Amino acid sequence: MSDSGQLSEFDIIARYFADIDGGTTVGTTVDTTAGQSAVTLGVGDDCALLSLPPGQQLALSIDTLVSGRHFPENANPYQLAERALAVSISDLAAMGATPLAFTLALTLPAVDTQWLDGFSRGLRAAAQAYKLPLMGGDTTQGPLSLTVQVHGSVSAQTALKRSAAKPGDAIFVSGTIGDAAVALAMIQGRLTVDQAQQNFLNQRFYQPSARLDIGQGLLGLANAAIDISDGLLADLAHIAKASQLAAVVNVDQLPLSSVIKAVVEKPQALAYALSGGDDYELCFTAPPENRALIKTLGQQLGVPITEVGTMLAGSGVSCIDASGGDVSVDASGYQHFNHSE
Numbered sequence: 001m002s003d004s005g006q007l008s009e010f011d012i013i014a015r016y017f018a019d020i021d022g023g024t025t026v027g028t029t030v031d032t033t034a035g036q037s038a039v040t041l042g043v044g045d046d047c048a049l050l051s052l053p054p055g056q057q058l059a060l061s062i063d064t065l066v067s068g069r070h071f072p073e074n075a076n077p078y079q080l081a082e083r084a085l086a087v088s089i090s091d092l093a094a095m096g097a098t099p100l101a102f103t104l105a106l107t108l109p110a111v112d113t114q115w116l117d118g119f120s121r122g123l124r125a126a127a128q129a130y131k132l133p134l135m136g137g138d139t140t141q142g143p144l145s146l147t148v149q150v151h152g153s154v155s156a157q158t159a160l161k162r163s164a165a166k167p168g169d170a171i172f173v174s175g176t177i178g179d180a181a182v183a184l185a186m187i188q189g190r191l192t193v194d195q196a197q198q199n200f201l202n203q204r205f206y207q208p209s210a211r212l213d214i215g216q217g218l219l220g221l222a223n224a225a226i227d228i229s230d231g232l233l234a235d236l237a238h239i240a241k242a243s244q245l246a247a248v249v250n251v252d253q254l255p256l257s258s259v260i261k262a263v264v265e266k267p268q269a270l271a272y273a274l275s276g277g278d279d280y281e282l283c284f285t286a287p288p289e290n291r292a293l294i295k296t297l298g299q300q301l302g303v304p305i306t307e308v309g310t311m312l313a314g315s316g317v318s319c320i321d322a323s324g325g326d327v328s329v330d331a332s333g334y335q336h337f338n339h340s341e
């Protein structure tokens, strides 16, 4: 890292993080659809202040990304900022919440103005794309890590809780899954691909799309939802456990990209899709009679939504294939503190 050696903690905040407003403006009411900011006091005081739209509850989620654990140590700072924001906003999407603002806790090994410049520009672009302002944070020295806390609003009655799946619900997945895990294999030099495939995979790892519009569109249509961070089976297991149900996934229905199908054999593609993680697509359950409306929602938003299984009485997650036969897979997904290295 190049070291300017000149900037203090407060200089860094003022130069790179003080005015990331996500394109919102301060208004007299909180109407995020009109681009009005919910932040009534932002960066610079002991606390930030946030107003909630009337009748809504605050939806909060926080995620940390640690260098070498969640992203390669030499990751491009612009892309890293985009990824950090999307990863956290994805949890709002999985509740059907509307984002209001975010906070950022940044731990940096040293003051590297080139890195900070790229990171700040990436963060500004992502904040603008998701229309949410940076309302505060913390800046410290130490091993590189990024923590983004997102604040959103949602009605408690309609929020897509993990515990609300019903027996007989169909299970759906947005987009395609497994791409980010293949991307990581490529980034780490375990897989060689052509230039177009490389571009696609890099985008799937560094620029996941938080599926906010799908989550909000599912309010009233879906019962339960989760975003896929640890792997489809591991995350679906959270819905199954919280809802006291079993989940059965048909592996022949999984939405796989043309790239994953081209660069790895089918069993490997299925393993990535089921247990790879880092996809940040939504997995949700809904009454089968809402199928047509859900399909239309996907078409309207230009994102495929694929039915992949069923919630049943019982417990646990299992897999079948198109012939109905049992498929044995490792469903553990990504778990911290559970590595061989």
Ligand SMILES: Nc1ncnc2c1ncn2[C@@H]1O[C@H](COP(=O)(O)OP(=O)(O)O)[C@@H](O)[C@H]1O
Binding pocket: 062, 063, 091, 229
């Ligand atoms: N250190 C902690 N203290 C309190 N709650 C935690 C802590 N770590 C995780 N949680 C909570 O446990 C649940 C599962 O966490 P996690 O698997 O990280 O969820 P997600 O995949 O949505 O990020 C969440 O409700 C989260 O808020």
Ligand SMILES: Cc1ncc(C[n+]2csc(CCOP(=O)(O)OP(=O)(O)O)c2C)c(N)n1
Binding pocket: 063, 064, 068, 069, 070, 071, 072, 073, 184, 229, 230, 276, 277, 278, 334, 336
């Ligand atoms: C360098 C690197 N190695 C491995 C991975 C794979 N990986 C790390 S954490 C993780 C799961 C998601 O992270 P977690 O902190 O569990 O997020 P949460 O479930 O809380 O959203 C995955 C798939 C990665 N993204 N980057």
Ligand SMILES: [Mg+2]
Binding pocket: 062, 063
């Ligand atoms: Mg988390």
